[in-house]
Amino acid sequence: MKIAFFDAKQYDKQSFDMYTKGTDISLKYYETKLSCDTVELAKGSDGVCAFVNDNINKKVIDALVEYGVKFIVMRCAGYNNIDIKYAKGKIRIARVPAYSPYSIAEHAMAMLLCSVRRIHKAFIRTKDFNFSLNGLKGFDLNGKTVGIIGMGKIGKAFSDICHGFNMNILAYDKIYTYSNSVKYIEIDELFKKSDIISLHCPLTEETRHLINNQSISMMKNGVIIINTSRGALINTEHLIEGIKSRKIGAACLDVYEEESELFFEDFSGHIVEDDILTRLISMPNVIVTSHQAYLTEEALNNIAETTVKNIMLLASEKDCENEIKA
Ligand code: NAI
Numbered sequence: 001m002k003i004a005f006f007d008a009k010q011y012d013k014q015s016f017d018m019y020t021k022g023t024d025i026s027l028k029y030y031e032t033k034l035s036c037d038t039v040e041l042a043k044g045s046d047g048v049c050a051f052v053n054d055n056i057n058k059k060v061i062d063a064l065v066e067y068g069v070k071f072i073v074m075r076c077a078g079y080n081n082i083d084i085k086y087a088k089g090k091i092r093i094a095r096v097p098a099y100s101p102y103s104i105a106e107h108a109m110a111m112l113l114c115s116v117r118r119i120h121k122a123f124i125r126t127k128d129f130n131f132s133l134n135g136l137k138g139f140d141l142n143g144k145t146v147g148i149i150g151m152g153k154i155g156k157a158f159s160d161i162c163h164g165f166n167m168n169i170l171a172y173d174k175i176y177t178y179s180n181s182v183k184y185i186e187i188d189e190l191f192k193k194s195d196i197i198s199l200h201c202p203l204t205e206e207t208r209h210l211i212n213n214q215s216i217s218m219m220k221n222g223v224i225i226i227n228t229s230r231g232a233l234i235n236t237e238h239l240i241e242g243i244k245s246r247k248i249g250a251a252c253l254d255v256y257e258e259e260s261e262l263f264f265e266d267f268s269g270h271i272v273e274d275d276i277l278t279r280l281i282s283m284p285n286v287i288v289t290s291h292q293a294y295l296t297e298e299a300l301n302n303i304a305e306t307t308v309k310n311i312m313l314l315a316s317e318k319d320c321e322n323e324i325k326a
Contacts (some may be wrong), residue, residue, distance in 0.1 A: 003027050004045040006034035015304035023143035023315045039063040047071045053260035056082040065090050075307045078202040088326040095311035098153050099302035105157035105294035108228045111252035141165045147194030150201030191218040203230035216242040222249035228293045231257035250285040263290040
């Protein structure tokens with residue numbers, strides 16, 4: 001069984017080679033992303049394996065169907081980069097709904113701690129034998145209020161970590177699920193009352209640019225915004241305005257709305273053309289990581305294991321609990 005594997009990186013190959021060993025699955029790794037320009041590489045394949053920044057639009061879906069490709073397996077949880085409605089009835093698609101919510105939640109806390117204790121600055125200073133503490137003053141997380149938007153698997157894992165730090169936890173979700181350490185409130189209240197806001201909801205039409213001028217204006221002065229979910233949850237230009245006006249105290253971003261052409265690749269030594277991203281990166285109170293939150297050994301192994309199971313089920317035309325239904 002032939003699978004065209006797009007946007008392949010060395011760390012993907014290690015885990016996928018391990019989990020396909022001894023099976024009849026043959027993976028053809030392509031470093032390029034899946035798009036209208038590259039979809040031809042899938043010719044002759046039974047299935048396609050794709051990731052967060054592959055662009056699976058109507059044209060790509062039509063081409064895959066024309067080439068006789070039977071299914072798409074996403075090696076991620078989110079699927080905002082697929083035209084799901086258009087794919088319905090044409091090609092089956094499965095994903096990995098959960099591989100390690102802890103990897104993302106722990107990364108969110110790592111970024112928060114890095115930001116509030118200025119670790120990113122201290123690291124560079126001491127490398128240069130600069131042991132001055134000027135400008136490194138942080139604050140305690142103990143007793144601060146964190147607002148979590150999206151209390152699914154990752155939001156819950158993050159709230160458990162915050163609970164361990166003795167923080168007050170507010171949450172907003174469309175669906176209420178009980179947790180004794182969390183107080184659910186309306187989203188506007190969350191914007192008003194939180195010292196730190198962490199985004200853990202999916203990107204949908206409803207949540208696109210959830211963080212914008214209007215929501216930022218409701219927030220506390222000095223609020224910290226963490227986004228490990230999807231870049232387009234934030235209107236980045238409005239975020240920059242909020243930081244420049246000192247309304248926003250810091251931003252910890254693992255995702256960026258225009259990340260698809262940049263993230264996962266090495267652009268050191270290049271002039272990066274994206275002025276919004278370069279402005280963000282130049283700000284002392286912004287930490288950017290390149291969609292790295294999921295990158296732990298446990299998560300990569302779980303992704304490969306579940307994706308291989310999804311391939312087996314879709315290839316044999318069986319029911320698959322991880323199938324995405326429009
Ligand atoms: P999940 O499906 O378990 O939880 C999502 C939660 O968001 C649900 O409780 C849902 O009710 C809620 N929600 C949906 N629409 C909402 C709205 N309009 N307002 C508030 N809440 C809303 O998903 P999980 O596993 O917790 O993942 C969350 C997101 O994290 C994914 O959608 C994905 O975008 C992102 N992610 C990022 C990764 C990274 O490496 N940075 C890796 C994996 C996921």
